[in-house]
Structures are given as C-alpha cells and as structure tokens.
Amino acid sequence: MSGPQIPFPQSPIVPAMVEASHEIRFQCRRGIDCWNACCSNIDITLTPYDVVRLKRRLGLSSTQFLRDYTVPYEMEKDGIAGVKFRPVDGGTACRFMGAEGCGVYSDRPTACRYYPVALLSMRKQDEATDRDSYALVKEDHCHGHLEPRTISIAAYREEQGLPEYDELARGWRQLVLKKKSSGPSLGAPSLRSRQLFFMACYDIDVFREFVAAESFQSVFALTDEEQRSFADDVALLQFAFRFLKQVLFGEQTIPLKEEAAKARQEALKARRMEEEREAAARVLNEEEGSADGADEGFDD
Numbered sequence: 001m002s003g004p005q006i007p008f009p010q011s012p013i014v015p016a017m018v019e020a021s022h023e024i025r026f027q028c029r030r031g032i033d034c035w036n037a038c039c040s041n042i043d044i045t046l047t048p049y050d051v052v053r054l055k056r057r058l059g060l061s062s063t064q065f066l067r068d069y070t071v072p073y074e075m076e077k078d079g080i081a082g083v084k085f086r087p088v089d090g091g092t093a094c095r096f097m098g099a100e101g102c103g104v105y106s107d108r109p110t111a112c113r114y115y116p117v118a119l120l121s122m123r124k125q126d127e128a129t130d131r132d133s134y135a136l137v138k139e140d141h142c143h144g145h146l147e148p149r150t151i152s153i154a155a156y157r158e159e160q161g162l163p164e165y166d167e168l169a170r171g172w173r174q175l176v177l178k179k180k181s182s183g184p185s186l187g188a189p190s191l192r193s194r195q196l197f198f199m200a201c202y203d204i205d206v207f208r209e210f211v212a213a214e215s216f217q218s219v220f221a222l223t224d225e226e227q228r229s230f231a232d233d234v235a236l237l238q239f240a241f242r243f244l245k246q247v248l249f250g251e252q253t254i255p256l257k258e259e260a261a262k263a264r265q266e267a268l269k270a271r272r273m274e275e276e277r278e279a280a281a282r283v284l285n286e287e288e289g290s291a292d293g294a295d296e297g298f299d300d
C-alpha cells in the first residue's frame with residue numbers, strides 16, 4: 001500500500017499529524033528563559049518565497065543571497081534541490097540571531113514562523129490534490145510549551161502571517177510533491193531540468209533574464225500584461241512554477257508560439273514515427289530469430 005508523500009525531511013522527533021483545528025499550548029515571548037535557544041542550532045529549509053522576501057530585505061540579488069546565506073541540498077537522491085540557511089561560520093546558530101531576537105523578524109522564513117508546528121503537505125499516490133496536515137515538534141530546550149496559552153493551529157498560522165507565505169509557495173510544494181509521488185515512473189530529472197528547477201525556484205533574478213532572452217521569447221507566447229508583471233519577483237515566481245510544470249511534467253501550462261508549436265508537433269510526430277520504426281524492427285528481428293530456429297530444427 002502506498003503511503004503519504006511528505007516532501008521535506010522530518011525532524012528526528014516523530015510527529016503525530018493533526019488538523020488545523022487542533023489546539024496547542026504554546027507561546028513564545030521576549031523574556032522567556034529559553035530566548036533564542038531555537039535559533040542557536042538551525043536546520044531551516046527555505047521556500048522560494050522565503051528567498052524572495054529575504055533577498056529584498058537584505059537588498060541583495062537572488063544570486064548574492066544564495067551564495068552568501070544558503071547551502072543547497074538534495075531533497076532526494078538524484079532529485080531536485082532545495083536550499084537551507086547557512087549558519088554562522090564554524091557554528092550552528094542563525095546569522096540573523098541577535099540579543100534582541102530575530103534580525104529579519106518581519107521577513108523571517110516559513111519554518112521560523114511555523115515553529116513549533118511543522119507543515120506536512122502530503123499527496124497520496126491515488127489522490128490528485130495535496131492536503132495540509134500539521135505536527136507539533138516538542139524539543140526540551142523550548143519552554144514555550146509551558147506557557148499558559150492555548151491556541152488552534154489555524155489561529156497560530158494567522159498570527160504568524162503564514163497564509164500568505166503558504167499560498168505564495170504552494171506552486172513549489174506541488175512541484176516537489178508531484179515529483180516525489182510520480183517516483184521512478186518519471187525517472188530522475190535530467191541535469192538541465194534540475195538546473196532549471198533551481199534557477200526558476202530560487203535564483204529569481206537570473207530567471208528574469210532567462211525569460212527575457214530571445215531564445216525564451218521566440219518559443220513561449222506571453223501576453224504584454226504577463227511580461228510587465230515579471231518586474232515583480234512574486235508574480236515572476238508564480239510564472240516560474242507554471243513553467244516548471246511544463247519542463248518537468250510536460251503539462252501545457254504556457255502556450256507556445258505558432259512556429260514553436262508547429263516545430264514541437266513535428267518533433268513529436270518524428271519521435272512517434274521513430275518509435276514505430278523501432279518497434280517494427282524489433283518484431284521483424286524476433287520473427288527472423290524464430291524462423292532461423294525453425295530452419296535449424298527442420299534441416300536435413
């Protein structure tokens with residue numbers, strides 16, 4: 001039986017899955033005796049929207065931000081890549097941790113907003129859409145669980161500004177889930193597909209140049225409104241997710257220009273004919289093989 005597909009590595013603490021209505025007892029507040037303990041030993045996966053928020057906050061290009069503040073990792077063997085925060089040199093603490101707390105608080109990443117809740121986007125292999133469940137992560141160093149406040153996960157998500165963060169990274173989660181749930185049937189993505197995934201999801205400023213290039217513009221039919229919207233990182237990111245559905249899964253999410261569509265149809269037709277030729281040659285070889293065997297058997 002196939003299990004749920006969970007896109008991100010789980011914490012060593014095995015979580016019990018709960019729904020958004022589930023109430024947790026938790027509060028993080030300035031002055032608590034574990035202040036900053038959670039930010040002293042980090043393992044934070046960034047969503048593409050996190051990257052956009054942080055690179056804007058720091059006034060960097062996406063390329064500079066990725067180089068200086070992140071490390072890439074493989075979400076699965078030979079699979080697509082993710083990025084994590086790079087901790088301080090020679091240590092495990094977050095580079096934005098300060099005595100006053102988080103130095104990028106209003107742009108802090110999704111994982112920091114969720115803590116101590118974890119989002120588990122899942123898709124069962126027999127389901128067409130993904131579902132969100134949650135898990136509570138209880139670590140000894142975090143004393144927020146001892147505070148006298150109960151709150152539903154739904155209300156906690158609102159409090160932490162998460163609906164916007166989740167919505168703007170949904171396309172990325174869907175790509176990761178789809179890749180995982182299609183498993184070996186799709187095979188490992190080519191190096192080129194993995195590079196495109198990394199660029200389109202994380203290095204948005206390079207993706208903008210890629211989209212503006214003649215080689216892209218001559219293939220894809222984009223409206224003027226779409227082209228104008230690409231000045232905005234968030235709009236471009238949503239387009240990037242559409243583009244990747246086409247690249248990774250062959251879905252027709254972006255219309256092709258007439259010439260390119262014709263060329264694509266010709267290429268498909270040629271490929272189909274080649275496959276038919278190969279299949280016919282295989283049948284012929286098998287028939288010849290068995291005829292040879294028959295000749296041997298009846299030789300006198």
Ligand code: SF4
Pocket residue numbers: 038039042044094095096097098101102103104105108109112
């Ligand atoms: S970004 Fe802020 S909240 Fe997140 S680990 Fe760093 S200091 Fe802590």
Ligand code: SF4
Pocket residue numbers: 027028029032034035036037038039115141142143144145
């Ligand atoms: S209560 Fe938990 S989340 Fe808040 S500072 Fe302490 S360890 Fe971090």
